[in-house]
Amino acid sequence: MTREQIAARVRALGPWFHNQNLAGVETAPDHYLGDYPREKWRRFEHAVPADLTGQSVLDVGCNGGFYALEMKARGAARVVGIDHDEHYLAQARFAAEVRGLDIELRRMSVYDVGTLGERFDLVIFMGVLYHLRHPLLALDRIRRHVVGRAMLFQSMIRGSTGATSFDLDYPFAETDVFASPDFPKLHFIEHAYAGDDTNWWIPNRACVEAMLRSSGFEIVDRPEAEVFLCRPSADGAWNLCEEDCP
Numbered sequence: 247m248t249r250e251q252i253a254a255r256v257r258a259l260g261p262w263f264h265n266q267n268l269a270g271v272e273t274a275p276d277h278y279l280g281d282y283p284r285e286k287w288r289r290f291e292h293a294v295p296a297d298l299t300g301q302s303v304l305d306v307g308c309n310g311g312f313y314a315l316e317m318k319a320r321g322a323a324r325v326v327g328i329d330h331d332e333h334y335l336a337q338a339r340f341a342a343e344v345r346g347l348d349i350e351l352r353r354m355s356v357y358d359v360g361t362l363g364e365r366f367d368l369v370i371f372m373g374v375l376y377h378l379r380h381p382l383l384a385l386d387r388i389r390r391h392v393v394g395r396a397m398l399f400q401s402m403i404r405g406s407t408g409a410t411s412f413d414l415d416y417p418f419a420e421t422d423v424f425a426s427p428d429f430p431k432l433h434f435i436e437h438a439y440a441g442d443d444t445n446w447w448i449p450n451r452a453c454v455e456a457m458l459r460s461s462g463f464e465i466v467d468r469p470e471a472e473v474f475l476c477r478p479s480a481d482g483a484w485n486l487c488e489e490d491c492p
């Protein structure tokens with residue numbers, strides 16, 4: 247394809263959320279977050295092995311394929327990207343074609359990851375949690391069905407970024423603790439946030455960490471303010487949710 251042909255396809259497949267450089271053509275050069283997500287990725291890319299040879303990767307909510315393609319470029323044997331929006335999958339397909347990288351792309355909701363029927367060495371679950379009406383169900387299913395060794399997780403965070411530790415239980419008469427900005431809080435967005443009516447639940451930092459633990463993850467690194475590297479926790483308590491998590 248010539249540069250003009252690539253530019254024409256990029257225009258036809260727009261609008262793009264992921265800015266990617268496809269043979270010199272930028273897909274979202276005017277992104278409101280800058281060169282996104284490349285600038286963000288640079289801040290935490292050291293948390294992922296530079297060489298993923300032989301490893302399998304699942305990118306949940308892969309959008310235009312930026313992270314899935316980065317994993318393939320690092321040598322992953324198999325990369326599967328899922329998204330519930332065909333518009334974004336078409337972008338990812340085209341980006342993969344131009345870059346000559348072989349990834350599998352499937353239209354699928356995060357709630358259906360169990361139908362994949364396999365575990366992946368690395369699951370990427372970034373920028374999706376706050377778009378879900380049922381965030382814990384999604385986390386539980388990812389943990390139960392597809393995470394093999396690690397999960398790279400990111401959420402928008404609003405409210406306190408404090409990390410006060412709280413007791414495991416409080417008496418009924420204790421009410422002040424809920425007024426602490428550091429207490430885990432999930433802000434419900436009834437209508438829209440940032441002009442986006444697909445935002446539903448935006449956690450503070452403590453809530454992100456508590457939800458991850460509650461769904462059976464151990465946080466092993468926080469390489470960027472919103473990014474958490476997790477592995478399945480050895481503690482089996484999360485299995486208690488299995489009855490509610492088919």
Ligand SMILES: C[S@@+](CC[C@H](N)C(=O)[O-])C[C@H]1O[C@@H](n2cnc3c(N)ncnc32)[C@H](O)[C@@H]1O
Pocket residue numbers: 263283306307308309310328329330331334354355356357371372373374377378400
């Ligand atoms: C903010 S973008 C994040 C894209 C990418 N993961 C990143 O971090 O840059 C959210 C993506 O999640 C996808 N998404 C939202 N709800 C989903 C669901 N229920 N199942 C699968 N994908 C979903 C959207 O289509 C969109 O591509």
